[in-house]
Structure formats: structure tokens, C-alpha cells
Amino acid sequence: MPRRCHSDISEMNLSFLRRLQTAWVERRYSMNQINSIHRYSKASKLLAGGSIWKVTLSSGKVIEEDQPSFDLLRGHRNIDWYLDIASTGDCARIKELTICTLAGEYTLAISEPYSAFQFKQGMLSIMTGERQANAHIIGRVDNKETGDCTCIVWSSVDQMLHTNHRTNIHYFTSWRRGTPDIGAINWSAMGVRL
Amino acid sequence: MADFTSLVLNLNTGASDASPTWTNFTWAGANYEMRLCGSGVGNGSTASASWFPYTRPGTVGIIPEMWVYTGSDASGGAKVTTYDGTSAHYMQFRINWDNTGTYGSAPIISAWATTGLPAATPGSQPGTGDGTSAINGQSSDTSSTSYLKANAYGQGLTSGGSQQTPGSNAAGTLSATVGSAGAATPGSAAWLATWQSLQAATQYIQNGGTPQAITAGLWYFVLSQYSGPNQTGGTLVYQLGYQYTWV
Numbered sequence: 483m484p485r486r487c488h489s490d491i492s493e494m495n496l497s498f499l500r501r502l503q504t505a506w507v508e509r510r511y512s513m514n515q516i517n518s519i520h521r522y523s524k525a526s527k528l529l530a531g532g533s534i535w536k537v538t539l540s541s542g543k544v545i546e547e548d549q550p551s552f553d554l555l556r557g558h559r560n561i562d563w564y565l566d567i568a569s570t571g572d573c574a575r576i577k578e579l580t581i582c583t584l585a586g587e588y589t590l591a592i593s594e595p596y597s598a599f600q601f602k603q604g605m606l607s608i609m610t611g612e613r614q615a616n617a618h619i620i621g622r623v624d625n626k627e628t629g630d631c632t633c634i635v636w637s638s639v640d641q642m643l644h645t646n647h648r649t650n651i652h653y654f655t656s657w658r659r660g661t662p663d664i665g666a667i668n669w670s671a672m673g674v675r676l
Numbered sequence: 677m678a679d680f681t682s683l684v685l686n687l688n689t690g691a692s693d694a695s696p697t698w699t700n701f702t703w704a705g706a707n708y709e710m711r712l713c714g715s716g717v718g719n720g721s722t723a724s725a726s727w728f729p730y731t732r733p734g735t736v737g738i739i740p741e742m743w744v745y746t747g748s749d750a751s752g753g754a755k756v757t758t759y760d761g762t763s764a765h766y767m768q769f770r771i772n773w774d775n776t777g778t779y780g781s782a783p784i785i786s787a788w789a790t791t792g793l794p795a796a797t798p799g800s801q802p803g804t805g806d807g808t809s810a811i812n813g814q815s816s817d818t819s820s821t822s823y824l825k826a827n828a829y830g831q832g833l834t835s836g837g838s839q840q841t842p843g844s845n846a847a848g849t850l851s852a853t854v855g856s857a858g859a860a861t862p863g864s865a866a867w868l869a870t871w872q873s874l875q876a877a878t879q880y881i882q883n884g885g886t887p888q889a890i891t892a893g894l895w896y897f898v899l900s901q902y903s904g905p906n907q908t909g910g911t912l913v914y915q916l917g918y919q920y921t922w923v
Contacts, residue, residue: 604919658793667921
């Protein structure tokens with residue numbers, strides 16, 4: 483009897499996981515309910531001054547931050563850039579990267595695989611223990627040799643949108659006077675490949 | 677990964693650097709805060725609004741005592757015993773994060789006049805005292821650096837996952853006028869040779885690397901708060917912050 487090769491096992495497991503995921507999710511909520519919860523969560527986040535990212539893949543599929551997701555290791559969870567974009571290879575298939583804010587939705591067109599990234603900036607107040615979100619950045623590496631990139635920054639501190647922040651992933655400069663330069667960003671964890 | 681589930685400040689409320697007792701300082705509401713005062717003046721049972729005034733000194737000097745109120749405005753306050761504003765300590769504060777997040781860059785320690793994170797105006801004192809009194813500094817008192825100084829140890833957690841924990845005093849050069857433009861970055865497993873002024877985006881401390889992903893870690897630092905004859909008095913509330921990014 484021939485041995486089952488590794489790829490067969492992977493495909494079988496993937497198929498099984500998809501069926502399990504669908505069953506697991508449908509057991510609790512209908513898809514309409516899930517979509518309603520997500521829309522409510524998104525609206526709440528934006529009204530609170532926050533923002534979310536959204537990607538459109540070359541297949542036309544749209545993936546949005548905080549959409550419900552599932553994996554066997556972590557169970558029911560929200561869509562996460564590192565787990566669902568950077569680690570899955572979808573970062574090679576991004577056609578558009580969008581930031582959704584109260585000030586509107588702004589999109590970067592992506593033409594090169596593994597060039598889109600996003601990250602957030604926050605602060606822990608050492609005097610009070612409070613944590614606050616400061617900014618959300620989406621970006622596109624325009625030149626992989628130099629690291630030059632174009633970014634859109636939502637500054638939740640002052641509710642300002644910076645739509646054309648040009649900087650470099652090896653030394654990411656600040657977008658406002660009171661915020662220090664970020665320096666080198668952890669681009670590999672964000673799904674960028676140079 | 678998303679933001680860290682747990683990212684908190686730990687304060688040493690133990691008796692010494694050698695035997696620290698780390699107390700979590702998590703956001704609990706207004707007036708749960710760190711407070712400074714003169715030597716032997718503070719206690720653990722005074723409301724924020726009645727906290728002891730510190731008389732503006734005739735010459736530039738250190739404010740020598742710090743207290744923390746973590747769970748109540750007017751009770752349960754604890755002294756940060758190892759804080760006296762000098763460089764002869766190594767276990768005062770640490771940032772403590774769990775293994776649920778991934779840093780997007782090297783974290784930063786700095787201070788701002790308010791939570792709106794405004795840019796500093798070095799040397800400029802306000803008409804009525806506020807957070808800018810401490811952060812902007814003053815030309816005669818601090819050479820326009822901040823009245824708040826800090827030192828940090830190494831990288832905390834390295835990109836390779838090694839924890840760096842200090843075992844001896846910060847030492848180094850500390851005075852009211854120290855401070856260099858931009859980021860001061862401690863070497864690996866070392867304190868800054870010269871303390872840094874914390875002044876918004878003008879002067880700050882930045883970690884020497886991005887800590888390893890999804891790995892718990894600790895980054896140790898110490899503080900020294902100065903005051904001087906040319907500082908505008910009032911309720912000087914500012915924001916001392918640990919600024920970080922996540923993927």
C-alpha cells in the first residue's frame with residue numbers, strides 16, 4: 483500500500499479544518515448574526531476614534547480586521563494581521579490595503595507581493611497605568627532596495643489623518659511633531675519581504 | 677499578533693534594590709497615580725487634591741520622594757522606597773509584558789505635557805504651572821532640557837529572547853542639565869553612561885532593539901525628578917509614557 487504523501491495529508495487536514503470551522507461557528511451564530519456583530523463592533527471602534535484595516539485580495543475576497551475567525555489552537559477569535567495575512571501568504575495577494583476611520587476610508591493600491599504592511603502605536607502611561615491607542619499606520623514599500631515606503635496614518639490622539647506620509651521602513655519617521663521617530667520597523671513580522 | 681493582553685508598569689515597593697517587591701500599576705481611574713514630595717513628607721492616606729506641596733527650591737535640586745496610589749485616591753498608597761532621585765539605585769520600575777503580542781519596533785520611554793502628546797517647547801515656562809513646567813525645562817535651571825531624567829538598562833528582552841536584568845546601580849552622569857537630542861539608546865546589558873532628559877519627541881530613550889515576538893519580557897528603568905527656582909509652580913501633572921507599536 484503506497485504511503486500517503488505529506489501534501490495529501492495537508493490537504494486532507496485543511497479540508498477537515500474548514501468543515502470543523504464552519505460547523506463550530508454555525509453552531510453558535512448564523513452568519514447574519516456574526517456579520518451584524520462585526521458591523522456593530524466596527525462602528526463602535528470608529529466612533530470611539532479608532533480605526534481598522536481592510537484588504538482586498540487579487541481574488542476579490544475582502545478581509546477586515548476584527549472579522550470573526552477560528553483556529554484549533556486559539557479557538558474563536560478575531561481576524562489578525564499577523565495570523566491571517568502575514569503568516570498565511572495572503573500578503574502576496576493583496577491588491578488594495580485600506581484604513582477605515584471616522585474621517586473616511588483611504589486606500590493604498592498594492593502591485594507588488596509582500597509589500598503591504600500595517601501596525602499600530604500606543605502608549606502605557608507610566609504615571610497612571612492607563613493604556614491608550616495613539617495611531618494606526620498602513621503602508622506600502624515602494625522600493626525594496628532602499629526601504630522607501632508610502633503610508634497613511636490615522637492619528638487617534640488628535641483625530642488627524644495623514645494621507646501621504648513618505649518614509650522608510652529602516653528608519654520610520656514621525657508624522658506629527660510630538661511623536662518621536664519610530665526607527666526601524668519589524669517589517670518581517672508584518673509580512674513584508676525584501 | 678494583536679496588542680499585548682497584559683502590558684503593565686511594575687513598581688518596587690519593597691525595602692531595597694536587592695529585595696524588590698514588584699507591585700502592578702494598572703489603570704484604575706482618576707487620581708490613582710504616582711506623586712512626588714519632599715523627604716519624609718508623604719504618606720499612603722492622602723487624597724490627590726490634598727497632596728503635599730513641594731516648595732520651589734532656591735537652587736536646582738532633586739525631588740526626593742515618590743509614592744504610588746494604585747487602588748484608591750486616599751488610601752493604600754505605597755512609597756517607592758528605592759526612589760530618591762539619585763543614580764544609586766537599579767530596581768525602581770520595569771515594564772512588564774506578556775507573551776501575547778509582537779512589537780512592531782523598538783519601544784520608547786519619554787514624557788509629555790498631556791495625554792494629547794504635544795511637542796515640547798524647550799526652555800519655555802508657562803504662566804500658570806502645568807505639565808509643560810516639568811517637560812519644557814528652563815534655560816538657567818536645566819539648559820532647556822526636561823526637569824525629568826531617566827536611565828534604562830539594556831534591551832530588556834533582546835530580539836533573540838534573552839532577558840537583561842540589572843544587578844548594580846545605574847550610576848552614570850546625572851545632573852539637572854543632562855539630555856541629548858533625539859534618542860538615547862542603552863547598550864546591550866548596560867545602563868546609559870549619561871542619563872537622558874525625557875522631553876516629548878525632542879529627547880527620549882529608545883530600546884536598542886525590537887524585543888522577541890510573542891515572548892514575555894521586562895525592561896528596567898530608573899527616574900530622577902528635578903525642580904528649580906525658575907520653574908513655574910502649580911499642579912504639575914504630566915504624562916510619562918512607554919510608547920510602543922504592535923503588528
